């Protein structure tokens with residue numbers, strides 16, 4: 001069944017959302033635009049949209065097989081993914097397997113300190129407020145999710161971690177941390193939405209410890225495109241080239 005792209009719903013920092021003529025669905029179009037530090041730093045990473053779309057499609061398909069419910073329906077083209085339309089819960093769910101990034105200064109931790117079991121954190125999704133750290137009490141108080149939905153989100157986030165740590169390990173990468181977004185579909189079911197890409201996670205090469213993700217862009221380390229392409233290549237061989 002073909003699906004036709006309709007009008008633009010919104011343009012975000014990394015993707016554009018479009019209506020479709022298939023009820024209950026939208027298209028995510030992956031751009032090459034890259035932002036960091038709440039869009040204070042802006043740039044482009046050549047072919048990032050193509051690589052991220054493919055990486056995200058592989059990961060979502062794999063997660064579905066492992067029992068995680070996602071919005072993924074199909075890859076439509078190089079840069080387009082068909083997904084179920086969700087009402088996004090305005091909470092970014094972060095899982096950390098090692099300390100790096102914002103938590104270092106916030107809690108005075110040493111870079112690379114392992115979190116075992118993994119640490120879960122929540123941030124209020126708001127560009128104006130720079131995505132502040134929140135607790136479960138805020139989610140309940142402001143009714144961003146019910147207790148039952150939040151319990152499900154937590155469980156799904158840890159399941160994503162188990163599942164994708166294994167995939168990354170198989171391809172010589174360590175999954176250091178990542179951000180997830182969840183939302184409600186037409187039937188009020190909680191599904192994993194948005195994307196899983198090197199824009200929203202940290203991947204360190206197992207042998208060298210080198211970052212293979214957006215930290216290369218954030219910290220001007222160079223080799224940004226090469227890192228994204230290398231992650232793509234390794235996952236391509238793991239997933240047998242199927243997107």
Ligand SMILES: Nc1ncnc2c1ncn2[C@@H]1O[C@H](COP(=O)(O)OP(=O)(O)O)[C@@H](O)[C@H]1O
Nearest residue numbers: 012013014015071083084085086088181193194
């Ligand atoms: N299935 C979905 N239905 C509706 N909105 C979604 C879905 N998946 C992701 N989104 C939202 O679409 C936007 C994706 O574009 P992106 O460029 O990542 O935006 P942002 O600048 O907010 O990070 C995000 O706001 C995300 O919450």
Ligand SMILES: [Mg+2]
Nearest residue numbers: 012013014194
């Ligand atoms: Mg985003």
